[in-house]
Amino acid sequence: MNSNMSTNSLLESLEKNAPRHLEELIQWLRIPSVSSDSTHKDDVIEAATWLADKFRGAGLAVEILPTEGHPMVLAETPPVDGAPVVVVYGHYDVQPVEPLDQWITGPFEPTVRQGNLYARGATDDKGQVLTHVQSVCDALAEGRPLPIQIKFLIEGEEEVGSENLERMLPDLAERMACDCVVISDSGQYSDGQPAITYGLRGIATYELKIDGPSQDLHSGSFGGAVMNPAIALSHVLSSIVDSNGRIQLPGYYDDVVELSDQERKAWQALPIDEAAFAKSIGVDELFGESGFTADERRWARPTFDVNGITAGHQGEGVKTIIPATASAKFSFRLVPNQDPKKVTASLETHLAQHMPPGVRYTLTPDHGAPGMLADTQSRFMAAANHAIEAAFGKKPVLIREGGSIPIVTRFQEVLQCDCLLLGWGLSDDNAHSPNEKFRIADYHRGIRASALLWDELGKLKSAP
Amino acid sequence: MNSNMSTNSLLESLEKNAPRHLEELIQWLRIPSVSSDSTHKDDVIEAATWLADKFRGAGLAVEILPTEGHPMVLAETPPVDGAPVVVVYGHYDVQPVEPLDQWITGPFEPTVRQGNLYARGATDDKGQVLTHVQSVCDALAEGRPLPIQIKFLIEGEEEVGSENLERMLPDLAERMACDCVVISDSGQYSDGQPAITYGLRGIATYELKIDGPSQDLHSGSFGGAVMNPAIALSHVLSSIVDSNGRIQLPGYYDDVVELSDQERKAWQALPIDEAAFAKSIGVDELFGESGFTADERRWARPTFDVNGITAGHQGEGVKTIIPATASAKFSFRLVPNQDPKKVTASLETHLAQHMPPGVRYTLTPDHGAPGMLADTQSRFMAAANHAIEAAFGKKPVLIREGGSIPIVTRFQEVLQCDCLLLGWGLSDDNAHSPNEKFRIADYHRGIRASALLWDELGKLKSAP
Known part of the structure; x- marks a missing residue:
């Protein structure tokens, strides 16, 4: 059997199984695995169990690994001598559903409308995770051994920050040893134009609190006597970025790769x-x-955004005070090669230079993560390129994404591996919003692309 | 009986009545006349009735004048041919008492500690109003006709903005016709240093709302693509005043009297x-x-203060968004001769010039009132100067006050009269705060100063 015939039979088999693929996604989406809501704790476990059962049914070695929070589902296919090892990372937990009254159909009553499947988690991330689960389980169930080893690491805390996974990753490093991590938790470039994402921005977030007088003061009796913390905050925030959108921190652009x-x-x-x-x-x-x-x-x-400001009177009507305090939460998006720690140091220098007199301030860094850049010339990238072109009927474009996925950088650091970010979603899929959806055709294309990707990677068997 | 003997006997009589003066203030303070709280509506009426009864008992002509809100108490002594007419303005309503748990003794259980009387309204304004009430009622009760006519206008809505009085003042103009309005609702310069306040600042307040994207955006996916409304707000607010505290609106200082x-x-x-x-x-x-x-x-x-800012995420933790909107409430304090309407026009010009691109904004002026300057060379000022020096044992200093009392400007406009702002309070009297107090010695000095003021003004009988 030559490669083409094999590919054709693979695609035929996927086509035949498509109704079941959809039915299974609908089943999984019915489980309200909202990780941030403790009243859904049992549902989260049920969603993990559903996935573990699915893997087990196809003959994978499975473990539901407890964490201090929600468990991870680990599953793997047999090792293949000399072939690359791939980790598929994703998450089975979902965002909260509020505001519930804006959903046309219930978030956990998956509904098909105009070629789309509507439900919380449809695209983020159950639908995208399941594309890889189906391609692997189908192969094993049909007695077609996979040409590479695939290890699944599907966690239940991505929507609440992946803290347990980040902490446990070094201990899992040996078990998760691999050549490449594949993640489908992003999107195509646009409708009809698939994409491979080869770069992510880093992030550095802060809270700045400015303290003035010990209590709110009457702006008549005291206005003119003291620095107003809300004005000090405005001056400082506006000093960080100029009117051309250029960030003014000292040395901020030194490490930026053009x-x-x-x-x-x-x-x-x-x-x-x-x-x-x-x-x-x-x-x-x-x-x-x-x-x-x-x-x-x-x-x-690199960019600077103020995420929120709080100061003084915010209710109805007028209250002519000099507020005692003013605070802001803000964040920088960093490009690869920028170090969040250097940004913090530079920010501290800038604040010391630009803070008006007469106030005290506290800068609290929250979290920082460097950006990520994948090797666009890698053999994995080439394989993904072929697989996606074959499945979607169009060559993917190479793009970056402005968001930050800190766990990807951690994978690179801890597992010393390549990364492939292959998103099947669309920008109007309403991830994190009411009426989340996943285009059913993209779900099936994703399964095809996944199956073809394992095949392509199998061809790398003899590669260095 | 020469003038000195008369003054001595007046002071002796006040001295003799001092225990009753204190007891009556305690009685009045027991009535929780919180004007902003509708559950205290009956208490407000009871406080008005208490005052009306006090006037009636001394033989003044009294009326409790209904308004659309709380009533005013009007009372007057007989006219005196050729002598000046004085209106005493004040208020019997009080501020809310929250936070209640910070009061050492109950706000409506007047308590004497270390020479101070603690209660809500002690200094603001029942205690200060009562100094004039006592001096007038004592004189009438003791058969000493006053040398001038005194009209009391004591309202019950000062703490909620005096809207009904402002509206009704033109209709009351004939009845309240006078040469001078006397107001004791402010303070001495410092402990041991009495003062006459001859100037007040005006005010102009605004709300500015800046709208960016139609909903909060992910700062990763969109950061760098759109103007952040919170940054736009920071830029605009900081453009209004420079780092030397100088206001940058065009023409802002043109009308400022140096x-x-x-x-x-x-x-x-x-x-x-x-x-x-x-x-x-x-x-x-x-x-x-x-x-x-x-x-x-x-x-x-003139000064500029930001009174409050609201934008984006203000709760716990990090939410890396570009907020859809950002808004601020801010106010200018104006000096006499500055017109709030001109400030609004200048602000509109400034915003049009300094608002960054990519956002829309709405400026809503709230209220404006010009500042006030009394004639420091007037015969009323000279009389007050003598009366205060005699009562407090120290010559008063002439000061201004940074706050705004819009009703004072209305009195000047509508009644075409002079104004005397004679404050007996101290800056640590905690007006509007827990543990409001009035120094008992200042209450009695205030009564003496008031009695002596009527005498001094009586001497102006033959003046032009």
Whole structure:
């Protein structure tokens, strides 16, 4: 049997099983595994058990590994001598569903409308995880041994920060030893244009609290005598970024790797309509650092955002006070090669230089993670490229993503492996929002791409 | 009987009545006349009735005048041909008492400790109002006709904005026709240093709302693509005042009347210890417009204060969003001759010039009132000066106050009269705070000063 015939029979088999694939996703989505809500603790365990049963039914070695929080599901296929080892990482927990009254159909009553399956977790991440689960389980169930070893690491705490996994990863390093981690928890570039994400931004988040007078003061009797903490906060926040969107911290751009001409050219060829994009998010015009396109700024330029400000009187009506305190939460998105610790040091220097007199302040760094850049020339990238092109009927574009997935960087550090971020979702899938959905066709394409990826990676058997 | 003998007998009589004066204040303070709390509606009426009864008992003509809210108490002594007419304005309503658990003794259980009487309303304003009530009622009760006509206008809605009085004042103008309004609702300069307040600042308050994207956006996926409304707000607020405390609105200082050398000299002679003042309000150093002392800045320079800011995530933990909106409440204190309407126009121009691109905004002016300056050379001022010096044993200093009392400006406009702001309180009397108090000695000195003031004003009988 030549490779083409094998591929054809594989695709036929997937086609035949498609109704069951959908039915099983619907079953799993019915389980309300909201990890942040302790009243759903049993549901979370039920979702883990459902997945473990699915693996067990196909003959994988399975363990439900307890953590201090929700358990992880570990499962693996037999080792294949000389072939690459892949870890599939994902999560079976889901976001809360509020505001419930905005859902057209219940978040845990999966419903098909116009080719989409609506439910909490449909795209983030049960639907995407299940594409890999199905491709592997189908192969084993049908007596087609996989050409590589695949290890699943599916956790139940991604939506609450993956703290237990981050902590336990070094202890799991030997068991999870692999050449590449595959993650499907992101999206295609646009409808009809699949993508491979090869870069993520890092992050550094802070809370700044500015203290002025020991209590709120009457702005008549005291206005003019003391520095107003809310004004001090405005001055300091506005000193961090100039009117051209350029961050003013000392040395902030020193470690920034400039975009290559090749990347800029490739991205500028992407089918983005900036006016339509602006309209879709409700603004009249886009804004950002001068000299870059919106995609360049979102994916590969460091940014500063104020996430929240709290100061003084916020209720109805007028209360003419000088507030005793003012505070802000803010974050920097970092590009690969920027170190969150250096950002903190630079921020501390900047605040010391720019804080107005007459107030005291406390800067509290919250969390930091460096950005990630995968090797676009790797054999894994090439394999994924072939698999996706075959499954989606279109060559994927290489993009980066502006968000941060700290666990990916941890995988690179601890497991010393490559990473493939293969997203099957769409930007209007409403992850984290009411009416989350997953296009059913993309679910099936994802399963095909996954199955083809294992095949492609099997061809690397004799590679170095 | 010469004037000195008459004054001596007056002071002796007040001395004799002092225990009753204190007992009556305690009675009045027991009535919880919280105007902002509808559950205290009957108590407010009881406090008005108590005052009306007090006036009636001394033989004044009295009316409890209904309003759409709480009633006013009007009372007057007989007219005196050729003598000045004085209106005493004050209020019998009090602030809410929360937080109740911070009161050492109940807010409506007046208690004497270390020479102070503790109760809600002790200084603001029942205690201070009663100084004038006692001096007038004592005179009438003892058969000593007053040398001038005195009209009382004591309202029950000062702590909720005096809206009904402001609206009804034109209709009351004939009835309240007078040469001078006397108000005791402020303070001495410091312990042991009485004062006459001859100026108040005006005010202009605003709410600014900045709208960005139609919903909160993920700061990873969108950071760098859009203007962050919280950053836009910081930029705009910080553009309003520079790091030297100088307001940057176009033409903002055009109408500001500069302090005279004489005023500056007089104030610089006041016994202020700026370091002690800073310590008392909990800051390491004072701050304000360069080139002025703290008193000059608080009393006679225009200022800008941010009263509150609301944007994005304000709860626990991190939420890395670009908030959809950000808003601030802020106020300017104006000096006499600045017009709140011109400030609004100038602010609108400034915002149009300084608002970053990519956001929309709405500016909502709330209320505005001009500042007030009384004639320091008037015969009323001279009379008050003598009366206070005699009662307190020390010449009063002439000061201004940074706060705004819009009703005072309305009195000047509608009644075309002079104003005397004679405060018997101290800055640590905790008006509007837990453990409000009034020094008993200052209550009695206030009664003496009031009695002597009527006498002094009587001497103006033949004046033009």
